[in-house]
Amino acid sequence: MYLLVSCDFNKKEIDKETIAKAYIHGLNTSNYDQVVGLFLDSVRFNEMDYRRTFSKQGYRDLFQWDSVFRPKYAILEIKDKDNELHLKVSKKCDRILFLQNKPFVTHEVMKIEEGKIQSIDVVEYLDFNDDLWVRNREQLVNWVSEHHPELDGFIYDQTKLGAQNFTKAMELYGNRNNVAAEQENSSK
Template identity: 60%
Template sequence: MCKSHFSKVTSLIFILAMMIFVSCKWKHHQEIDSIEIADDYIDALNASDYDKLVGLFVDSIRFNEMDYIRTFSREEYRSLFQWDSVFAPTYRILNVKKAGGELHLKVSKECERINFLHEKPFVTNEIMQIKDGGIYQIDVIEYVDFNDSLWVDKREKLVSWIEKNHPGLNGFIYDQTKEGAVKFRKAIAFYKNSRDFNNQQENN
């Protein structure tokens, strides 16, 4: 083999090696970036930082819960975000796994409303779709730890008691605005300070 041919082969091998190295580095960088996006999303929720949160989405806010499909413009999502923020929620990523352009997440959530109705955080399995360096869609696909019967029972007792004792707060359960959340918190506070609630606690 002549010297010039050997040099060309060596150069080609070097170029191929560099291409593989850069490709692996880029793939690893993408994986880190997508997990950072998920971390930033949770941080924005916990900090009630609306601007940071909507900035993580590529366009519309697509947030689907089981068969309930919801798509919001950024301004439309503001009201629901404010409602959730009033209850001072804490979100935690319990597990994360990357699969293609998706992140499979196990997420826990607790807040004043959940602690009252569920008595502990509830846990969901979610899929976060990442496209063009941002969040395209989030799907809640499963409730891992959610006591539906307890939630419904406590909600019905709260609503019935408020209708009887504080009718001015009626409708709070369906009002997903900031004002509705404030009424919800007042309803919980009134009920927890009532004799009916304290008697229930003693009987449990």
């Protein structure tokens, strides 16, 4: 599949499903060059009403941030409708499993022009528990703020360092009961 991605899409028309699968493969292997090489000119993501456009170089920080959480994406369904690919995509990573205890699933529309991805639109959350996500995020942020203020602000830092701090915060929070028990035993 990587050889297909390396080909010049302008010289040889590659079908849309192959492009979508190559994109997911690049995400799963944290291959930045492969992923940005699939986009037409800039990297465009639209998530409901939230629109983000990055230069290919400007996308690097967000890509590195996501890669730290070891994401695994899967295309659950793919349909070519009205010259767009409609994808049902599952995403699982350490952060998502921590915040909602299971992968989340989205309905995405991939627009392709000239053999490259023009944009990817998340048009619907199909399996996302917003209440649980918010509750777990707030508990994590509040606990970190109180017990590890050196990590405060990790939730807003979408750089590689921010993701590493997020991972550290999840680890510390997950081990909080063990640490408390050890402290109690040592004081006896």
